[in-house]
Amino acid sequence: MFAVNLLCFSCGETHPLEDSSIVCRKCKGVLNVKYDVNAIERHIDKAILKNRPRSLWRYREFLPIKNDSNVVTLGEGTTPLVQAPRYGAIVELRKLSLKLDYMNPTGAFKDRGSTVSVSKLKELGVKEVIEDSSGNAGASLAAYCAAAGIKCTLFVPEAAPSEKLLQAKLYGADIHAIAGSRTDVAKAAENAWRTTGVYYAPHNLNAFFLEGMKTFAYEIAEALDWDVPDHVVFPVGGGALFVGAWNGFRELLELGWINRIPRLHCIQSTACMPIVEAFVTNAMSVSPVEEAETIAGGIRITNPARGKQILQVLKQSKGAAVAVDDQAIMYHQKALARNEGIFAEPTSCAALAGLGELVDQRIIGLDESVVVALTGFGLKDTKNAEAAFDKVPLT
Amino acid sequence: MFAVNLLCFSCGETHPLEDSSIVCRKCKGVLNVKYDVNAIERHIDKAILKNRPRSLWRYREFLPIKNDSNVVTLGEGTTPLVQAPRYGAIVELRKLSLKLDYMNPTGAFKDRGSTVSVSKLKELGVKEVIEDSSGNAGASLAAYCAAAGIKCTLFVPEAAPSEKLLQAKLYGADIHAIAGSRTDVAKAAENAWRTTGVYYAPHNLNAFFLEGMKTFAYEIAEALDWDVPDHVVFPVGGGALFVGAWNGFRELLELGWINRIPRLHCIQSTACMPIVEAFVTNAMSVSPVEEAETIAGGIRITNPARGKQILQVLKQSKGAAVAVDDQAIMYHQKALARNEGIFAEPTSCAALAGLGELVDQRIIGLDESVVVALTGFGLKDTKNAEAAFDKVPLT
Numbered sequence: 001m002f003a004v005n006l007l008c009f010s011c012g013e014t015h016p017l018e019d020s021s022i023v024c025r026k027c028k029g030v031l032n033v034k035y036d037v038n039a040i041e042r043h044i045d046k047a048i049l050k051n052r053p054r055s056l057w058r059y060r061e062f063l064p065i066k067n068d069s070n071v072v073t074l075g076e077g078t079t080p081l082v083q084a085p086r087y088g089a090i091v092e093l094r095k096l097s098l099k100l101d102y103m104n105p106t107g108a109f110k111d112r113g114s115t116v117s118v119s120k121l122k123e124l125g126v127k128e129v130i131e132d133s134s135g136n137a138g139a140s141l142a143a144y145c146a147a148a149g150i151k152c153t154l155f156v157p158e159a160a161p162s163e164k165l166l167q168a169k170l171y172g173a174d175i176h177a178i179a180g181s182r183t184d185v186a187k188a189a190e191n192a193w194r195t196t197g198v199y200y201a202p203h204n205l206n207a208f209f210l211e212g213m214k215t216f217a218y219e220i221a222e223a224l225d226w227d228v229p230d231h232v233v234f235p236v237g238g239g240a241l242f243v244g245a246w247n248g249f250r251e252l253l254e255l256g257w258i259n260r261i262p263r264l265h266c267i268q269s270t271a272c273m274p275i276v277e278a279f280v281t282n283a284m285s286v287s288p289v290e291e292a293e294t295i296a297g298g299i300r301i302t303n304p305a306r307g308k309q310i311l312q313v314l315k316q317s318k319g320a321a322v323a324v325d326d327q328a329i330m331y332h333q334k335a336l337a338r339n340e341g342i343f344a345e346p347t348s349c350a351a352l353a354g355l356g357e358l359v360d361q362r363i364i365g366l367d368e369s370v371v372v373a374l375t376g377f378g379l380k381d382t383k384n385a386e387a388a389f390d391k392v393p394l395t
Numbered sequence: 396m397f398a399v400n401l402l403c404f405s406c407g408e409t410h411p412l413e414d415s416s417i418v419c420r421k422c423k424g425v426l427n428v429k430y431d432v433n434a435i436e437r438h439i440d441k442a443i444l445k446n447r448p449r450s451l452w453r454y455r456e457f458l459p460i461k462n463d464s465n466v467v468t469l470g471e472g473t474t475p476l477v478q479a480p481r482y483g484a485i486v487e488l489r490k491l492s493l494k495l496d497y498m499n500p501t502g503a504f505k506d507r508g509s510t511v512s513v514s515k516l517k518e519l520g521v522k523e524v525i526e527d528s529s530g531n532a533g534a535s536l537a538a539y540c541a542a543a544g545i546k547c548t549l550f551v552p553e554a555a556p557s558e559k560l561l562q563a564k565l566y567g568a569d570i571h572a573i574a575g576s577r578t579d580v581a582k583a584a585e586n587a588w589r590t591t592g593v594y595y596a597p598h599n600l601n602a603f604f605l606e607g608m609k610t611f612a613y614e615i616a617e618a619l620d621w622d623v624p625d626h627v628v629f630p631v632g633g634g635a636l637f638v639g640a641w642n643g644f645r646e647l648l649e650l651g652w653i654n655r656i657p658r659l660h661c662i663q664s665t666a667c668m669p670i671v672e673a674f675v676t677n678a679m680s681v682s683p684v685e686e687a688e689t690i691a692g693g694i695r696i697t698n699p700a701r702g703k704q705i706l707q708v709l710k711q712s713k714g715a716a717v718a719v720d721d722q723a724i725m726y727h728q729k730a731l732a733r734n735e736g737i738f739a740e741p742t743s744c745a746a747l748a749g750l751g752e753l754v755d756q757r758i759i760g761l762d763e764s765v766v767v768a769l770t771g772f773g774l775k776d777t778k779n780a781e782a783a784f785d786k787v788p789l790t
């Protein structure tokens with residue numbers, strides 16, 4: 001294993017990889033896994049990857065699990081990167097590709113994180129976990145816990161899409177539906193953790209979950225023969241994919257496998273846009289916002305745990321943050337399905353709506369190459385898709 | 396292109412690849428694409444595949460499309476083959492793997508067929524198609540037609556799962572919900588074809604759709620480094636995957652890339668088991684059965700178009716055909732989700748229920764290696780999964 005320790009993003013304090021604390025013991029900052037990149041460089045070359053299996057575990061050296069026997073896998077990762085010429089024409093882009101990251105075992109990108117975080121739980125000998133989630137992360141954790149034989153207790157909002165709750169239930173999770181805001185749900189999970197002592201695995205804070213997300217960047221680079229796109233556009237709630245992808249690109253740059261990092265853009269909902277607010281006001285940190293309704297439930301995070309890190313990535317990658325409303329999300333969901341035969345859930349389609357905004361603002365040039373992350377399958381939330389079909393005429 | 400012509404399975408008559416007839420013009424037998432295997436052998440070697448992209452089009456030489464520019468792809472194929480030790484223990488198998496073929500762009504294995512059949516439509520300059528489907532095939536065709544800019548009209552049973560209809564609708568298909576039996580739906584599609592002259596693309600008859608299905612076999616062989624399993628178990632309705640997989644394994648054997656063909660087993664529902672009835676009575680052809688209710692809607696085919704071919708594959712591969720009831724299907728759906736974190740739709744879980752039957756009957760030995768095809772994602776049919784959760788206790 002080439003992972004060395006856990007490094008606090010805020011104060012730089014290091015912790016052993018086996019530390020069960022979710023945040024820095026010194027300053028409560030978020031933790032990141034630190035690697036010995038030189039050792040990785042001596043150990044593998046990108047050409048070796050051609051002989052590796054179709055799984056994100058092909059990037060084994062970049063993942064913080066000691067023993068292969070602890071790897072809990074359901075065949076996640078290596079999702080398709082497809083060209084979208086017909087949808088691209090709508091937003092006037094000639095070089096648009098979509099990363100169909102919903103083509104993961106539970107139908108959402110969260111599986112990238114869960115395969116690593118649950119493998120780590122297995123390695124640590126954990127038998128039982130608690131998590132809070134708006135839906136996709138919970139369903140994903142439940143699936144990997146089922147495969148690992150770990151008991152999983154989930155705290156979810158009462159209003160989470162029934163499909164995601166059904167998944168988690170079938171995977172065997174013990175589910176507590178909480179009335180109130182998303183923050184109330186997180187509080188209920190924290191209370192359960194404090195009173196029971198059961199391992200708490202909140203995915204947006206979990207350093208191992210974040211490591212799985214890096215593979216999103218590796219896959220884009222490898223699929224394009226290490227010639228990365230000019231821009232990558234993400235729907236951002238907790239920011240694990242956004243920050244994870246940055247970490248991935250940065251590692252590849254350090255290794256010399258790529259020669260630049262794409263500009264990474266962050267799309268939020270106008271109903272919940274703490275990062276956009278911090279970005280436009282040039283704030284150094286993200287202030288929590290009030291919770292409001294949006295069909296993009298996956299990015300309705302009022303107080304992102306990795307807020308500072310997200311702002312840093314925006315700055316370092318020269319990315320932008322914009323917000324879009326539900327009407328635009330619904331329009332792009334329908335336009336994508338109609339023109340490309342791709343059905344993504346509303347949260348993913350927020351990224352598409354935001355893409356149009358970035359083109360309009362000339363942040364993305366018409367001849368530049370762009371990848372958009374489609375993070376959740378359309379069947380994860382059929383009610384809003386039905387509504388979109390009826391409400392939004394395509395011109 | 397190494398495809399030569401269309402060969403009638405019944406009378407051996409050949410037709411040009413461009414022939415728009417769905418069946419043999421001489422005897423109405425089903426058609427198969429014939430290849431120049433020697434030319435393929437001279438052109439590629441299995442080692443070359445390592446440099447090919449993650450898509451079923453990596454097997455380009457085995458697919459009957461002339462020009463790459465006509466390929467309509469959404470990133471289908473190369474689905475995971477995962478080990479299932481915890482679920483395997485329930486059926487007492489030590490070497491059980493699951494091919495998660497629901498991890499295709501529309502959530503079902505049908506995309507393997509649609510990518511090839513719609514590419515062929517594009518190559519032929521077809522602008523509009525008609526199809527009948529119980530759900531998954533229709534949603535898949537609609538998606539690929541959307542990507543190709545081909546108008547798609549679907550005839551579906553009124554009772555098809557709402558999720559599949561929603562997908563097709565969003566992909567822009569024109570949908571006609573037909574009251575009555577599955578056969579009535581097929582008749583309505585045929586009538587529309589006869590009166591309008593619009594290209595009729597029934598997937599179970601379509602020779603190009605069948606070609607896409609072959610890749611299922613190639614992928615299993617390649618993932619296992621060309622050492623194929625002892626058994627492969629399929630849910631069988633129209634039989635396109637079953638027959639397609641056989642054709643794929645047979646071609647690999649001809650090329651010398653594998654040294655044997657697995658035994659291919661066919662699982663049906665007790666509510667609709669024309670193939671099982673023909674198999675147990677040693678009949679030479681399949682007689683239509685009456686339609687009855689089952690939660691395995693994807694295999695409720697009363698009169699499979701490729702019936703004779705299915706029987707031939709059973710015979711040549713030394714496979715067996717067994718039927719399972721809804722109670723068993725629901726039990727195995729829940730047991731799979733609970734033990735492996737995999738959520739498959741009822742039709743796929745019929746194959747698992749049948750696997751248990753084949754083990755009980757000692758057709759599959761406890762030390763033999765087995766792959767089961769999981770063809771549709773659980774979110775394709777949430778109503779039956781909810782019912783299964785409530786009705787079936789796990790012991």
